[in-house]
Amino acid sequence: MDATLPAVAEELLKEIGRAFQESARVPDNLLSALKFVFGPSAVPALDLVDRHSVTCAVSPSGRMVYQVAGSSGKIYTCYASCHFCTCPSFTFSVLRKGDHLVCKHLLAVYLSRALGSCQELTVQDQELTRLLLPEEMRG
Structure with missing residues (x-):
């Protein structure tokens, strides 16, 4: 069972997706709402989406994981189904401080899905497993 964001956040992302499908842009009122709901993560997340920094790695078995190239160039792994990112900001601002x-990476995943701009990469199951391992365990 997938975890869910608060209803207002889920609905806002759906509305952004609908608006973008209709007019190929996100209206200012929805951008303002995005900033209101998601706070300081909104603008950097939009920047990541604009730079096509979100990739969805999908295996033949149907498993998927999102990877986001952060503004520093570091790659973070995001799990949209449980709202988790491997970045330090997620640990500190979302989990610890609340x-x-x-974080901006996870919001970029949600926005790229809503806007249909997520890059897709087909990988074998073994490669997907490697992507899921912490960096220090990859070899």
């Missing part, structure tokens, strides 16, 4: 719903 003052953010999500």
Whole structure:
């Protein structure tokens, strides 16, 4: 069972997706709502989406994981089904302090899905497993 964001956040992302399908743009009122709901993560997340930094790695078995190239160039792994990112900001601001719903990387995943701009990469199951391992365990 997938975890869910607060209803207002889920609905906002759906509305952004609908608006973008209709007019190939996100209206200012929805951008303002995005900033209101997601706070300081909104603008950097939009920047990541604009730079096509979100990739969805999909295996033949149907498993998938999102990878986001952060602004520093470091790759972070995001799990949209349980709202988790491997970045330090997620650990500190979302899990520890609880003052953010999500980090910019996870929000970029949600936005790229809503806007249909997520890059897709087909990988074998073994490669997907390797992507899921912490960096220090990859070899």
